[in-house]
Amino acid sequence: MIITIGAFDGFHRGHACLLEEARCLSAPAGASWGAVTFHPHPGVFLGFLRATLFTEQERELIRRLLGIPHLIPIQFDRALQELSPEAFWHRLKDAFRRHGMKIDGVVMGRDFRFGLGQEGTVEALSALCRAEGLPAVILDLLEHGQTRYSSTEARGAVASGDVRQAAEVLGYPWFLWSRVVHGDQRGRTLGFPTANLELCDGKVQPAPGVYAAALPLEGRWHAGALSVGNNPTFGGVHETRAELFVLDFKGDLYGDSLPVLLLDWLRPIQRFTDGQSLAGQIARDVAQCRELCRGELDAWPELFASFAACVEAMNAEGSFVPDIWRLDDAD
Numbered sequence: 091m092i093i094t095i096g097a098f099d100g101f102h103r104g105h106a107c108l109l110e111e112a113r114c115l116s117a118p119a120g121a122s123w124g125a126v127t128f129h130p131h132p133g134v135f136l137g138f139l140r141a142t143l144f145t146e147q148e149r150e151l152i153r154r155l156l157g158i159p160h161l162i163p164i165q166f167d168r169a170l171q172e173l174s175p176e177a178f179w180h181r182l183k184d185a186f187r188r189h190g191m192k193i194d195g196v197v198m199g200r201d202f203r204f205g206l207g208q209e210g211t212v213e214a215l216s217a218l219c220r221a222e223g224l225p226a227v228i229l230d231l232l233e234h235g236q237t238r239y240s241s242t243e244a245r246g247a248v249a250s251g252d253v254r255q256a257a258e259v260l261g262y263p264w265f266l267w268s269r270v271v272h273g274d275q276r277g278r279t280l281g282f283p284t285a286n287l288e289l290c291d292g293k294v295q296p297a298p299g300v301y302a303a304a305l306p307l308e309g310r311w312h313a314g315a316l317s318v319g320n321n322p323t324f325g326g327v328h329e330t331r332a333e334l335f336v337l338d339f340k341g342d343l344y345g346d347s348l349p350v351l352l353l354d355w356l357r358p359i360q361r362f363t364d365g366q367s368l369a370g371q372i373a374r375d376v377a378q379c380r381e382l383c384r385g386e387l388d389a390w391p392e393l394f395a396s397f398a399a400c401v402e403a404m405n406a407e408g409s410f411v412p413d414i415w416r417l418d419d420a421d
Contacts, residue, residue, distance in 0.1 A: 091116070091121055091122045091123060091124055091160065091186070091191050091192065091193060091194055092112045092113075092115045092116040092119075092121055092122075092123040092124075092194055092195045092196075092197065092225075093112065093123070093124055093125065093126050093162075093193055093195075093196055093197070094108040094109060094111070094112045094123075094124075094125050094126070094196070094197040094198065095125070095126040095127070095196060095197075095198060095202065095204075096108070096125075096126075096127065096198070096199055096202050097127060097128055097131055097132055097133070097241070098125055098127040098149075098241075099131055099142045099143045099144065099241040099244075099245070100142075100143040100144045100148075100149060100152055100241065100244070100260060101125075101152055101153075101156055101158075101260075102239050102240065102241060102243075102244055102259050102260045102261065103232060103234075103239040103259065103260070103261045104199070104231060104232035104239035104240060105199075106156070106261060107229055107232055108125075108197050108198075108199055108229060109125065109156065109158060111197045111227055111229060112124070112125075112197045115195055115197065115225060115227065116194070116195075119194060121194045121195075122159055122160065122191075123159060123160070124158060124159050124160025124161060124162060125153075125158055125160070125161050125162070126162045126164060126182070127149075127161065127162070127163050127164070128163060128164050128165075128166040128170075129146065129163040129164070129165060129166060129412065129414050130166055131166075132166050132171075134292070135166050135167070135171075136171075141245075141291075141292055141293055141294040141295070142245075142292060142293060142294065143241060143244055143245055143248070143264065143293070143294055144293065145267070145290060145292070145293055146163070146410075146412045147267060147404075147410045148265070148266070148267050148349075149161070150404070150410055150412065151267065151349070151397075151400055151401065151404060152262075154400040154403070154404070155262070155393075155396055155397055155400050162413075162415060163412055163413075163414045163415070164182075164185075164414070164415050164416075164417060165414050165415065165416045165417070169417075169418050170417055170418070171205075171206070172206050173205050173206060173417070174205055174206055174209070174210075175204065175205045175209055175210035175211075175214045175215065175218065176218065177205075178204055178205050178210060178417070179215065179218045181417040181418070182417060184417075185415050185416075185417055189415070193224065194224065194225075195219065195224050195225040195226065195227075196215060196216075196219050196224070196225075196226050196227070197226075197227045197229065198212045198215060198216070198226070198227070198228050198229070199212075199228075199229055199231065200212060200228055200229065200230050200231055201231060202215075212228045213228075216228060237255075237258060237259065239259055240259070243255075243259050244256050244259040244260055244264070245294050247259065247264075248264050248294050248295075248296050248297075248352075249294055249295070249296070249297060250297055251296055251297030251298075251299050251301075251355045252355065253296065253301065253352040253353065253354060253355060254353075254354055254355075256352075257353075262390075262393055262397075263304075263351040263352060263353055263386075264296075264351070264352055265349055265350060265351040265352065266287065266289075266290075266293065266332075266349075266350055266352075267347060267348070267349040267350075268287035268288050268289065268290070268332070268347065268348060268350065269287070269288045269345070269346070269347045269348075270285045270286060270287060270288075270343045270344050270345060270346050270347075270348060271286050271287075271288045271344070272286065272344065282315075282335045282369070282372050282373075282376070283335070284317075284333040284334055284335045285333070285334045285335075285336065285343045285344075285346075285348065286331060286332070286333055286334075287316075287332040287333070287334055287348065287350065289330065289331075289332055295318070295330065296318050296352060297318070297355075298318050298319040298320075298330070298358065298359045299317075299318060299319070299355050299356070299357060299358050299359055300315060300316070300317050300318075300355075300356045300357050300358075300359070300375055301315075301316040301317075301318065301352045301353070301354065301355055301356060302314075302315065302316075302352075302353045302354045302356055302378065302379040302382040302383060303315065303316040303334065303350050303351060303352055303353060303379070303383075304350075304351045304353055304383045304386065304387070304394075305334075305336065305348055305349060305350045305351065306349065306394075306397065306398035306401055306402070307336065307339060307348070308339075311383070311387055311394060311398065312336050312337055312338060312339055312383075313336075313337040313338075313379045313380045313382075313383035313384070314334050314335060314336050314337060314350060314379065314383075315334070315335045315337070315356075315372065315375050315376050315379045316332060316333070316334045316335075316350065316352065317331075317332070317333045317334075317359070318330065318331070318332050318359075319331065319359035320359075334348070334350060335372070335376065337376060337379065337380055337383075349397075349401050351397070353382055353383060353386050354382050356375055356378060356379070357375070
């Protein structure tokens with residue numbers, strides 16, 4: 091198997107170059123290819139990253155969306171962190187053998203580091219590969235104008251509410267796949283019943299505001315208006331909530347898990363004098379969301395069709411549990 095290796099907090103346009111190189115390198119040899127990553131994200135384990143772009147379930151959806159044959163998460167812990175580059179490489183190969191596979195070559199981004207004190211540079215791993223006659227490819231970071239394609243850039247864009255910039259970095263809209271939980275049901279009294287989405291502590295949260303959204307539901311795409319904030323008009327809410335009004339839908343979504351794509355930021359959260367004023371603003375938001383969603387569906391038809399198909403397949407298979415490898419079990 092030709093592998094590309096990295097933290098891969100989701101897969102952005104820069105990662106797409108690594109994936110394409112791995113795919114192309116595998117073709118002449120008739121080998122398979124895939125991505126080796128880590129769980130949890132090394133930055134989260136080491137304490138300098140508070141939240142990731144995507145959960146493991148969401149990352150599996152992205153794997154399918156991008157057509158990656160294999161996504162192999164390696165358990166990241168203190169023992170792995172303290173391995174020398176040579177020990178890491180040999181244990182990684184052993185883990186593949188235990189799973190009935192072998193490494194036929196490696197593709198890396200220029201900034202990849204691993205092992206004790208991050209002594210494992212791409213040059214070191216490349217030398218280890220070539221000592222065994224295996225191809226090793228190092229690709230430079232991808233940039234376009236003022237945009238640097240990186241997970242850090244994407245996380246910053248989401249956290250600031252600039253979901254359009256996040257989509258530019260990722261190559262697809264940033265999304266959350268969340269369970270619907272009980273809320274205060276105030277939306278019903280305003281004529282806009284909302285689904286309250288459970289927010290994951292370990293996943294980056296979008297800045298407070300109202301967003302245009304889209305979600306696949308019952309075989310078709312629906313526009314949505316997503317409010318992220320603490321309901322200042324009514325008060326008494328101290329935590330951040332995500333409330334989704336689904337356009338052209340009637341039904342009970344409680345307990346369902348909804349994949350919601352954030353398309354654009356519309357406005358900041360505001361305090362209104364009364365419920366009637368709020369309802370009037372929501373009606374304007376809904377009209378804007380409808381137009382934005384229609385435009386995105388028309389602009390990216392293949393992407394949205396593939397996304398819906400991947401969600402349907404995963405729902406049909408039931409709950410997703412990632413197969414996380416441990417290198418210290420591979421001696």
